[in-house]
Amino acid sequence: MASLGLAFHEGLWWPLLRDAQDAKEAASECPGRLPAASAALLAKRISEGAVVVVDGFLSSAELAATQRDLALLAAMPGVLELNPKALAGDSSVRTDKVCYLRAQGDIRLEKLERLQLCHRLLRSLAWQLSGGSECEEGPLLVPQWTQLALYGGSGTFYSAHVDGFTFPSWYCLTGLYGLYLFLRWGAVRRRAVTAILYLNTEDWSEEYGGALCCKAPVAHFAMAGGSTCDSLIAAAPGFEGEGGAPRPRSEVWPKGGRLVLFDSQVVEHEVCPTWRERWALTLWISR
Ligand SMILES: O=C(O)CCC(=O)C(=O)O
Ligand SMILES: [Fe+2]
Numbered sequence: 279m280a281s282l283g284l285a286f287h288e289g290l291w292w293p294l295l296r297d298a299q300d301a302k303e304a305a306s307e308c309p310g311r312l313p314a315a316s317a318a319l320l321a322k323r324i325s326e327g328a329v330v331v332v333d334g335f336l337s338s339a340e341l342a343a344t345q346r347d348l349a350l351l352a353a354m355p356g357v358l359e360l361n362p363k364a365l366a367g368d369s370s371v372r373t374d375k376v377c378y379l380r381a382q383g384d385i386r387l388e389k390l391e392r393l394q395l396c397h398r399l400l401r402s403l404a405w406q407l408s409g410g411s412e413c414e415e416g417p418l419l420v421p422q423w424t425q426l427a428l429y430g431g432s433g434t435f436y437s438a439h440v441d442g443f444t445f446p447s448w449y450c451l452t453g454l455y456g457l458y459l460f461l462r463w464g465a466v467r468r469r470a471v472t473a474i475l476y477l478n479t480e481d482w483s484e485e486y487g488g489a490l491c492c493k494a495p496v497a498h499f500a501m502a503g504g505s506t507c508d509s510l511i512a513a514a515p516g517f518e519g520e521g522g523a524p525r526p527r528s529e530v531w532p533k534g535g536r537l538v539l540f541d542s543q544v545v546e547h548e549v550c551p552t553w554r555e556r557w558a559l560t561l562w563i564s565r
């Protein structure tokens with residue numbers, strides 16, 4: 279019983295989602311930036327299993343100001359730590375450094391207004407993606423925290439994985455152990471949409487490596503008139519994979535200001551070895 283309790287408490291659910299907000303509440307701090315008319319299309323593409331890419335989600339000026347914030351943050355001693363897996367002694371899965379940013383009471387963010395804006399913009403996406411109403415599959419839940427990851431430029435990587443975890447139907451036959459796992463993976467099980475905002479140079483070169491490689495087709499858009507636009511334009515013709523065989527592998531370069539969205543339970547992805555510093559701010563929208 280004690281280990282069940284521990285699984286529940288330590289097992290991601292309590293620490294990670296206890297103070298999550300519903301989508302509407304999370305968006306109340308910051309108006310969503312996606313053009314309202316396009317948000318439904320993006321949600322549809324995500325539900326079809328595509329990796330949605332939106333270029334120009336941040337303007338060049340916002341990106342430059344955010345990069346200044348990142349330099350300040352990186353200079354704060356002990357703020358970026360090795361990721362939890364590597365800290366626990368396993369560096370075979372991922373080698374990035376991370377810092378978890380929280381919406382409230384995070385003094386590190388107090389003076390970093392642009393980074394705060396990025397955090398809020400990500401947190402406002404759930405309400406936009408659900409079309410400003412509750413989703414059929416249940417309301418979306420927005421954690422208070424985002425993950426800021428720094429991949430150093432020495433071949434840092436994150437091997438292939440899926441962000442969520444769906445329990446196979448037979449797992450209930452495993453009895454108490456199944457219940458333990460169910461609780462242990464509580465928050466991961468509840469991840470719905472992964473939202474990543476890249477904070478690197480806009481002209482990221484392929485030589486730098488660091489692609490987000492996905493086993494999924496890409497649906498590519500750009501903000502039509504900069505980050506205050508009222509519509510999205512399809513940056514690549516249509517939905518790659520639509521009508522034909524889905525592309526088995528897509529490479530998404532971590533260009534600054536680019537937003538990437540995908541179904542956390544479905545899309546297998548990896549960060550290929552990076553030869554330049556690579557920053558990514560991630561939110562796992564849950565349910
Ligand atoms: O930074 C990226 O492009 C993806 C990172 C990732 O897959 C993760 O943190 O789960
Ligand atoms: Fe991931």
